[in-house]
Amino acid sequence: MKTFNVAIAGLGNIGLEVYKNLIKNKKNIFNKTGFKINISHISAKNPKKNRGYLIPKKLWVNNPLALPNIKEIDIIVELIGGSDGIAKKLVFDSIKNGKHIVTANKALIAKYGDLLAELAEKKSVNLLFEASVGGGIPIIQSIKQGLIANKIKHVYGILNGTTNFILSEMEKKESSFQEILKIAQNKGYAESNPHADISGADVASKISILSSICFGCKIINKKFLVEGISNIDLLDIQCAKNLGYRIKLLAISEIIGNKIKQRVHPALIPLDLDIANINGVTNAVVVDGDPIGRTIYEGAGAGKGPTSSSIISDIASIMVGNDDFSFGLSPSAKKNYKLFNFNKHISKYYLRFLVNDKPGVLSIITSNLAKNKISIQNLIQNPDKNKLSNVMIVTHKAKEENVQKCIKVLCKNKKIFKKIVLIRVRDESKL
Amino acid sequence: MKTFNVAIAGLGNIGLEVYKNLIKNKKNIFNKTGFKINISHISAKNPKKNRGYLIPKKLWVNNPLALPNIKEIDIIVELIGGSDGIAKKLVFDSIKNGKHIVTANKALIAKYGDLLAELAEKKSVNLLFEASVGGGIPIIQSIKQGLIANKIKHVYGILNGTTNFILSEMEKKESSFQEILKIAQNKGYAESNPHADISGADVASKISILSSICFGCKIINKKFLVEGISNIDLLDIQCAKNLGYRIKLLAISEIIGNKIKQRVHPALIPLDLDIANINGVTNAVVVDGDPIGRTIYEGAGAGKGPTSSSIISDIASIMVGNDDFSFGLSPSAKKNYKLFNFNKHISKYYLRFLVNDKPGVLSIITSNLAKNKISIQNLIQNPDKNKLSNVMIVTHKAKEENVQKCIKVLCKNKKIFKKIVLIRVRDESKL
Numbered sequence A, B: 001m002k003t004f005n006v007a008i009a010g011l012g013n014i015g016l017e018v019y020k021n022l023i024k025n026k027k028n029i030f031n032k033t034g035f036k037i038n039i040s041h042i043s044a045k046n047p048k049k050n051r052g053y054l055i056p057k058k059l060w061v062n063n064p065l066a067l068p069n070i071k072e073i074d075i076i077v078e079l080i081g082g083s084d085g086i087a088k089k090l091v092f093d094s095i096k097n098g099k100h101i102v103t104a105n106k107a108l109i110a111k112y113g114d115l116l117a118e119l120a121e122k123k124s125v126n127l128l129f130e131a132s133v134g135g136g137i138p139i140i141q142s143i144k145q146g147l148i149a150n151k152i153k154h155v156y157g158i159l160n161g162t163t164n165f166i167l168s169e170m171e172k173k174e175s176s177f178q179e180i181l182k183i184a185q186n187k188g189y190a191e192s193n194p195h196a197d198i199s200g201a202d203v204a205s206k207i208s209i210l211s212s213i214c215f216g217c218k219i220i221n222k223k224f225l226v227e228g229i230s231n232i233d234l235l236d237i238q239c240a241k242n243l244g245y246r247i248k249l250l251a252i253s254e255i256i257g258n259k260i261k262q263r264v265h266p267a268l269i270p271l272d273l274d275i276a277n278i279n280g281v282t283n284a285v286v287v288d289g290d291p292i293g294r295t296i297y298e299g300a301g302a303g304k305g306p307t308s309s310s311i312i313s314d315i316a317s318i319m320v321g322n323d324d325f326s327f328g329l330s331p332s333a334k335k336n337y338k339l340f341n342f343n344k345h346i347s348k349y350y351l352r353f354l355v356n357d358k359p360g361v362l363s364i365i366t367s368n369l370a371k372n373k374i375s376i377q378n379l380i381q382n383p384d385k386n387k388l389s390n391v392m393i394v395t396h397k398a399k400e401e402n403v404q405k406c407i408k409v410l411c412k413n414k415k416i417f418k419k420i421v422l423i424r425v426r427d428e429s430k431l
Helices: A012-024 A026-033 A064-069 A083-096 A106-120 A139-146 A162-172 A177-186 A201-213 A236-242 A304-319 A361-371 A400-410 B013-024 B026-033 B064-069 B086-097 B107-120 B139-146 B161-173 B177-186 B201-215 B233-241 B302-317 B363-372 B402-409
Strands: A005-009 A036-043 A077-080 A100-102 A151-158 A246-254 A261-269 A284-290 A293-300 A346-356 A374-384 A388-395 A422-423 B005-010 B036-043 B074-076 B100-103 B151-158 B245-256 B260-272 B282-290 B293-300 B346-358 B376-383 B388-395 B421-425
Touching: A005 A012, A005 A064, A005 A304, A012 A026, A012 A036, A012 A304, A012 B026, A026 A036, A026 A304, A036 A064, A064 A083, A077 A083, A077 A304, A083 A100, A083 A106, A083 B005, A100 A106, A100 A201, A106 A201, A139 A201, A139 A284, A139 A293, A139 B139, A139 B302, A151 A201, A162 A177, A162 A236, A162 A246, A162 A284, A201 A246, A201 A261, A201 B064, A236 A246, A236 A346, A236 A388, A236 A422, A304 B139, A346 A361, A346 A400, A361 A374, A361 A388, B005 B013, B005 B064, B005 B302, B013 B026, B013 B302, B026 B036, B026 B302, B036 B064, B036 B161, B064 B086, B074 B086, B074 B302, B086 B100, B086 B107, B100 B107, B100 B302, B107 B201, B139 B201, B139 B282, B139 B293, B151 B201, B161 B233, B161 B245, B161 B260, B201 B245, B201 B260, B233 B245, B233 B346, B233 B388, B233 B421, B293 B302, B346 B363, B346 B402, B363 B376, B363 B388, B363 B402
Parallel strands: A005 A036, A005 A077, A077 A100, A261 A422, B005 B036, B005 B074, B074 B100, B260 B421
Antiparallel strands: A151 A246, A151 A284, A246 A261, A284 A293, A293 B293, A346 A388, A346 A422, A374 A388, B151 B245, B151 B282, B245 B260, B282 B293, B346 B388, B346 B421, B376 B388
């Protein structure tokens, strides 16, 4: 009867929760896997911090980078974070020394996942990262194993709880982005430096990982469109709603011919769409596969409970000898897709212009749109304060490069304020 | 490099789809698992039937019960169906002879799952049945593995595509049960003998299996409440909608103390609830776990594509050496829960009485309700044809035994027609 020795590197909120739940679940895990688990080592920046939980002194290792050299460790749980630095060295060294790795580190996996997966295959160890995407939702395992017989051509979803909370609450409370961001920070839903969430960078890492698993290809982690939500005003949310839409920060990836169209941006989605009612910190992932059709997975996208659930699931997978390949297939079989040129993207667009309320402005906007072959579906003009007006437009389908060209010209016009809001519309009946 | 020999027993719609998809996916499965797959034997009632697909003659075995004795077979896919007879003998014999089993047979697993799982453990083989619940949705695997660290106390959902299609279409098309049943049969969504679906028996098997996996207990497959949808009238659907509800056939199971409250019945659920908008043949399963919180899984609940997706996923799980325990834990560790006495159930109730439109009828109904401590939240009386009236009542919370007692008395009254419609209401904010 093998006992698995597990080391935890990084003992913040999540690390501590993993520690507690592993201890609480020892018997449970034995009954479910047939194997015993033993937390053999722990390493954290500040061992002396009061964590309100007694951790035996003998478990502590001062330097996390010593863990890969400790012979009796079978599995290392990396919860230090960051795409480089200590986390990177720890994970590479651990795999090189034949240790299994479980991590929640989306930045690391999005950046070095291909390399790490190759190394893991060479060393016959597992590299698992369920907690890196969708918090507690077992989405990576479902795609790798549950949908193993499927050809997946499209995956999209809401992959960031912080921004989904902010957008939902702005609508519900009729409040500004800044006000709700503060509430989110007070509730612990947003970090004191919320840049990674707000900018879309967090979601970008997640969709890079998901694309690679869904499509069986090398990770695309650069040069694709990533837009965050800091531009979005309560006005946009309300105007969208009046037109039958809700604004969500989406991650979308699909195969177009032999290219991948992967992107992160806010979008207007129809109120009756599957995921338009996913509010608060909940995440949802929609996967279209053949022959399975559409499946949808929902759950808490973050938080110590859900994240620890995913991490322990990965640990148990390793114990039962499951999961040969980190990304669901042999690294040597991964396809090498190119990125779709997003200038060729076609959709409807929501545009908002803040303008001086003077004769001729609307004509400037509409004539420039016409010049760029962009026709108008809806137009609403509302007065703002100080003799300003907001012009909200939803276009018919138009090409990205034409829309961008048009905006570039218009934002140079003195009657129009520089900050033009552009949000893409996703309103195909079956997205 | 091991090649796995797979035999398929039963070559209807689903069996044929499994056969086709296994052949189409050979390389794919090799890349994803590192193992080769070979369909070595096939058995079906009528080998000569034109299936529109060429199957090599050498694969055919006349008697499926010969398969367990064929030495080179590793995995047998049982798609014959039925809880007893050939399917039962095939599965028991196969496991006894050290073959792995993959099956979609919910009736068999709900009836003999405990016994089979014990036998499978003794013989060190896998018995997997992802396709038996939720069609293509990888729900069993998600609970067994993805939620392995969780204590689950509540699972519920829409587990039958046929009845969900019928209820959705009755509302959409404003048609009767019988009319829509015919459409469902023409579309292939309902069988020519739809009894198992309509009566709730199909869902009963599924919730028996899910409960056992979620709660880590022996299967409860008898004496729990199972009601189907044949009682439900368009009138009920429309009345429910006016009151802010939608009627769905639900399977619900939860732990109450040391008992299991497991049941299948139609229910009025609030229109804004997660699964109120799961329409058509889609299934959805809601799982509440600690520490993960709520996760929801949606997808096609039936059909050859989704079902074959689940079956192949199980085959691949066996190939990579995954999934030790059929129900997610050692059979010897399964708890033995008793069934909750449903007479003690408390909820709101929707009741409809067809009555002679004569003075005093309403007073009889209301006084009997009062006598049984049932108070009324909503009451609507509408005339029917032929001097009849429909009285629709939503009660405040009441006890099941009181409601049943009251109905028993009322249906003996000559002014009230025998068929009294009773549908339970589930409207807790977080179900």
